[in-house]
Amino acid sequence: MAGRRADLRRSGSVANLAGGGNEEALPQPPGDLVAVPAGLWGGFCPRYTATSVCEITPELLTRLGIRAVILDLDNTLVPWHGEALDEAVEDWIRQLRAAGFRLCIASNTHRPGRLRRLAERLQVLYATRVAKPRRGGFVRAMAAMQALPEETAVIGDQLLTDIWGGNRCRLLTILVNPLSPKEFIATRVISRSVERWLLARFTARGWIRPLPAGRNGE
Numbered sequence: 001m002a003g004r005r006a007d008l009r010r011s012g013s014v015a016n017l018a019g020g021g022n023e024e025a026l027p028q029p030p031g032d033l034v035a036v037p038a039g040l041w042g043g044f045c046p047r048y049t050a051t052s053v054c055e056i057t058p059e060l061l062t063r064l065g066i067r068a069v070i071l072d073l074d075n076t077l078v079p080w081h082g083e084a085l086d087e088a089v090e091d092w093i094r095q096l097r098a099a100g101f102r103l104c105i106a107s108n109t110h111r112p113g114r115l116r117r118l119a120e121r122l123q124v125l126y127a128t129r130v131a132k133p134r135r136g137g138f139v140r141a142m143a144a145m146q147a148l149p150e151e152t153a154v155i156g157d158q159l160l161t162d163i164w165g166g167n168r169c170r171l172l173t174i175l176v177n178p179l180s181p182k183e184f185i186a187t188r189v190i191s192r193s194v195e196r197w198l199l200a201r202f203t204a205r206g207w208i209r210p211l212p213a214g215r216n217g218e
């Protein structure tokens with residue numbers, strides 16, 4: 001257990017954890033915050049979809065009752081196996097931290113050095129050896145963020161890892177478009193084929209929902 005805990009390290013300075021969150025701003029859950037569909041395939045269905053992380057504003061997350069966010073790394077924050085952070089993504093992370101959100105990158109990457117460097121640059125927590133869709137990494141991330149499942153969102157680009165794992169932990173799941181077509185060959189050949197099949201069925205059933213407006217009434 002101690003070894004597993006040691007995998008989750010705090011980066012150099014984590015102002016968002018010291019800030020204590022934004023409890024005063026928490027609203028009641030809105031009417032459009034409904035559970036993922038039940039049934040055989042429901043666990044693979046994201047609660048919402050977005051084109052990129054930058055679409056997911058702090059105001060919207062607050063409205064959804066979210067205080068902590070678990071982030072996928074490859075093809076969600078940076079291109080697969082890359083370290084080049086887009087300025088817009090860095091700015092988005094800064095906005096979330098400034099708004100008091102607790103953030104943790106949970107990645108299946110086998111290159112922990114790259115994950116550490118990116119987490120330190122973004123000043124967020126990170127968890128290694130997560131093995132999504134297994135639940136352990138998500139649970140460790142929530143423990144580090146001192147967050148409950150009902151106030152935690154998962155943002156990622158893959159149904160079979162990020163979304164399925166997040167739904168298994170009953171977190172709010174948001175699917176984003178992958179940043180780049182370049183990825184692990186098994187992901188590109190197998191996982192994406194399964195995803196296309198699933199997304200076609202979710203779309204036919206009306207289960208795919210874009211993000212709601214960021215502020216009430218807008």
Ligand SMILES: [Mg+2]
Nearest residue numbers: 072074075157
């Ligand atoms: Mg990914």
